[in-house]
Amino acid sequence: xxxxxxxxxxxxxxxxxxxxxxxxxxxxxxxxxxxxxxxxxxxxxxxxxxxxxxxxxxxxxxxxxxxxxxxxxxxxxxxxxxxxxxxxxxxxxxxxxxxxxxxxxxxxxxxxxxxxxxxxxxxxxxxxxxxxxxxxxxxxxxxxxxxxxxxxxxxxxxxxxxxxxxxxxxxxxxxxxxxxxxxxxxxxxxxxxxxxxxxxxxxxxxxxxxxxxxxxxxxxxxxxxxxxxxxxxxxxxxxxxxxxxxxxxxxxxxxxxxxxxxxxxxxxxx
Amino acid sequence: xxxxxxxxxxxxxxxxxxxxxxxxxxxxxxxxxxxxxxxxxxxxxxxxxxxxxxxxxxxxxxxxxxxxxxxxxxxxxxxxxxxxxxxxxxxxxxxxxxxxxxxxxxxxxxxxxxxxxxxxxxxxxxxxxxxxxxxxxxxxxxxxxxxxxxxxxxxxxxxxxxxxxxxxxxxxxxxxxxxxxxxxxxxxxxxxxxxxxxxxxxxxxxxxxxxxxxxxxxxxxxxxxxxxxxxxxxxxxxxxxxxxxxxxxxxxxxxxxxxxxxxxxxxxxx
Numbered sequence: 001x002x003x004x005x006x007x008x009x010x011x012x013x014x015x016x017x018x019x020x021x022x023x024x025x026x027x028x029x030x031x032x033x034x035x036x037x038x039x040x041x042x043x044x045x046x047x048x049x050x051x052x053x054x055x056x057x058x059x060x061x062x063x064x065x066x067x068x069x070x071x072x073x074x075x076x077x078x079x080x081x082x083x084x085x086x087x088x089x090x091x092x093x094x095x096x097x098x099x100x101x102x103x104x105x106x107x108x109x110x111x112x113x114x115x116x117x118x119x120x121x122x123x124x125x126x127x128x129x130x131x132x133x134x135x136x137x138x139x140x141x142x143x144x145x146x147x148x149x150x151x152x153x154x155x156x157x158x159x160x161x162x163x164x165x166x167x168x169x170x171x172x173x174x175x176x177x178x179x180x181x182x183x184x185x186x187x188x189x190x191x192x193x194x195x196x197x198x199x200x201x202x203x204x205x206x207x208x209x210x211x212x213x214x215x216x217x218x219x220x221x222x223x224x225x226x227x228x229x230x231x232x233x234x235x236x237x238x239x240x241x242x243x244x245x246x247x248x249x250x251x252x253x254x255x256x257x258x259x260x261x262x263x264x265x266x267x268x269x270x
Numbered sequence: 271x272x273x274x275x276x277x278x279x280x281x282x283x284x285x286x287x288x289x290x291x292x293x294x295x296x297x298x299x300x301x302x303x304x305x306x307x308x309x310x311x312x313x314x315x316x317x318x319x320x321x322x323x324x325x326x327x328x329x330x331x332x333x334x335x336x337x338x339x340x341x342x343x344x345x346x347x348x349x350x351x352x353x354x355x356x357x358x359x360x361x362x363x364x365x366x367x368x369x370x371x372x373x374x375x376x377x378x379x380x381x382x383x384x385x386x387x388x389x390x391x392x393x394x395x396x397x398x399x400x401x402x403x404x405x406x407x408x409x410x411x412x413x414x415x416x417x418x419x420x421x422x423x424x425x426x427x428x429x430x431x432x433x434x435x436x437x438x439x440x441x442x443x444x445x446x447x448x449x450x451x452x453x454x455x456x457x458x459x460x461x462x463x464x465x466x467x468x469x470x471x472x473x474x475x476x477x478x479x480x481x482x483x484x485x486x487x488x489x490x491x492x493x494x495x496x497x498x499x500x501x502x503x504x505x506x507x508x509x510x511x512x513x514x515x516x517x518x519x520x521x522x523x524x525x526x527x528x529x530x531x532x533x534x535x536x537x538x539x540x
Contacts, residue, residue, distance in 0.1 A: 040317060041311050046312075047512055050513055145423055146419060146425075149416060153416055155416075161431075162435050166432060241321075246318075268538040
């Protein structure tokens with residue numbers, strides 16, 4: 001039995017994953033989406049691998065329960081430990097493979113930078129996977145733990161002295177590394193793109209994990225003949241683990257959607 | 271049956287409550303302490319009232335299970351909504367009453383400022399309770415959501431331009447309010463005291479909720495004849511909801527304790 005009309009499941013620790021949802025809507029406008037954001041336990045990137053695995057398993061179980069045809073991990077932190085989350089019955093797409101593939105294609109001088117949360121950088125997953133593609137890649141990585149609070153508090157303007165100074169502290173060391181490609185390894189980070197752009201040399205190509213993951217998924221669905229055959233716009237159902245009101249406003253403003261639903265779910269039961 | 275030798279239970283969303291534990295050890299060195307820090311779900315102050323109530327009830331149930339004689343809410347955010355958490359069988363001490371009593375005593379011109387997390391300021395609890403003590407009090411309050419990430423990332427030096435600029439943004443409006451007393455309404459904030467001190471007029475008295483809560487609790491235990499009769503140093507058992515290794519280091523450094531235990535607990539089961 002084909003499952004073409006089942007929804008795509010996407011999850012993140014909170015709001016960051018909406019940057020990924022936006023790309024999915026752009027590339028796959030006829031797909032139905034079920035999104036889970038763990039707003040009651042956000043952030044993940046400051047926590048231990050053990051607790052992230054526990055939470056990710058619950059997030060995945062919830063999306064399975066919602067009968068999705070594929071699951072997208074729209075969270076750089078969870079993606080970086082995905083080999084430790086076994087699912088045998090459903091395709092899991094993490095941000096790692098699409099992102100490193102794009103970076104490997106983009107670089108001309110084989111010098112790549114990676115930024116992410118503490119947990120992502122500690123795992124070294126992006127770095128290790130890049131070096132598997134090409135052992136001549138020079139890869140440098142840096143954890144930027146203040147970037148998520150900056151985004152969550154709206155401090156993202158390219159002229160904001162706090163945003164600029166924090167970007168400088170983390171990325172100063174990249175300036176003399178001669179990288180030509182930078183992986184934004186957390187789905188929050190595209191919102192800081194202008195500040196990072198202003199600070200780093202203008203020749204550096206940014207790889208946005210949400211955008212690459214959407215393109216990658218479209219290809220998988222095409223190959224497996226799992227694309228939705230409907231010609232109507234997709235339906236969007238959001239679930240979060242905290243109150244819906246604030247999220248509803250943010251999703252409306254950020255995704256510019258007219259019709260969608262937001263519901264609360266007790267995620268620890270899954 | 272008297273319960274004098276039972277431990278005091280203290281909880282917080284994470285590490286902030288350690289500033290309170292430090293004051294308890296100073297004032298009540300012979301008391302045994304059981305501490306719970308919800309490091310797996312930190313922070314609380316950015317979340318909704320509904321989810322904070324849910325988490326706080328689990329935290330309290332865990333401490334009851336540990337058979338403590340009194341429970342201290344070492345978290346300004348939970349304290350600000352404590353009337354919504356009913357416990358009939360055990361004394362709950364929040365930071366609100368000790369802190370507002372101390373502020374009411376400290377002010378000479380009846381003008382008091384309050385800073386706290388989004389959730390704390392949204393509740394207006396500290397403000398309302400102060401105005402109940404004296405309707406002539408002029409009270410101004412301000413949410414400072416970037417203060418917790420600053421502290422958690424160690425950006426607390428009085429000469430740090432990021433810390434100084436963020437303090438300026440939040441507290442600029444207090445400069446012309448002629449307050450003589452400022453309530454630090456979150457147990458993280460004492461770690462930013464030097465930066466705030468440098469920015470605000472030097473005549474302002476700071477009220478530290480952890481310190482006041484420890485003094486207040488000592489009085490309750492004395493009045494109820496519940497002080498521990500032991501002359502030996504207290505025993506310290508910490509429980510957290512994420513991995514213990516990082517916490518262990520931080521507790522050791524911050525509390526300067528030689529002997530203590532740290533264990534992980536699945537808090538959602540309580």
